[in-house]
Amino acid sequence: MRIQLFLIILLLSFSFLACQSTEQKGNTKEVTPPPLPNTPIKVAQEWVEAFYKDNFEKAVLLGTDNTRMMIDSVKLELIPGAQSIAFTIRDMQCETQGDSSFCAYIYEEEMEEFQEFVQLLRVNGQWLVDESWEEPSPEEIEMEELIREELQKIFEETESK
Numbered sequence: 001m002r003i004q005l006f007l008i009i010l011l012l013s014f015s016f017l018a019c020q021s022t023e024q025k026g027n028t029k030e031v032t033p034p035p036l037p038n039t040p041i042k043v044a045q046e047w048v049e050a051f052y053k054d055n056f057e058k059a060v061l062l063g064t065d066n067t068r069m070m071i072d073s074v075k076l077e078l079i080p081g082a083q084s085i086a087f088t089i090r091d092m093q094c095e096t097q098g099d100s101s102f103c104a105y106i107y108e109e110e111m112e113e114f115q116e117f118v119q120l121l122r123v124n125g126q127w128l129v130d131e132s133w134e135e136p137s138p139e140e141i142e143m144e145e146l147i148r149e150e151l152q153k154i155f156e157e158t159e160s161k
Helices: 001-025 040-052 055-059 065-077 138-160
Strands: 087-096 101-111 112-123 126-130
Touching: 040 055, 040 087, 040 101, 040 126, 055 065, 065 138
Parallel strands: none
Antiparallel strands: 087 101, 101 112, 112 126
């Protein structure tokens, strides 16, 4: 009799635990990422902010395959441990025709400002930044290498102080 009672209690315990684990699985909410912005100006603003702050994960979400390849190339160019520079983005304006949009903005950093541009395409209903990486000329490559070497020296000198 004791064995039968033990087996019944054991069986009820397993049933109770099985019901609990099923309920817990049913109550688990999936975490969905926030929706992407979907107007040319909002996509451009968020992409530019993410890109210049080295938030490449977010920038990739807001870009086409061309943009993703460009970001991969940029990541290879970064100097490890380099500090990001404070900047401001202002006066963003977009011109849109059909599934293409061209946005211009002012990029400011340390008393300098530059007019910059970004191209967007509507892909399957979603606006995405479409930036591509153009192959630099041999002169540009040489100049970039010199600049990188000088920046690395400055960075190393700053680190040693």
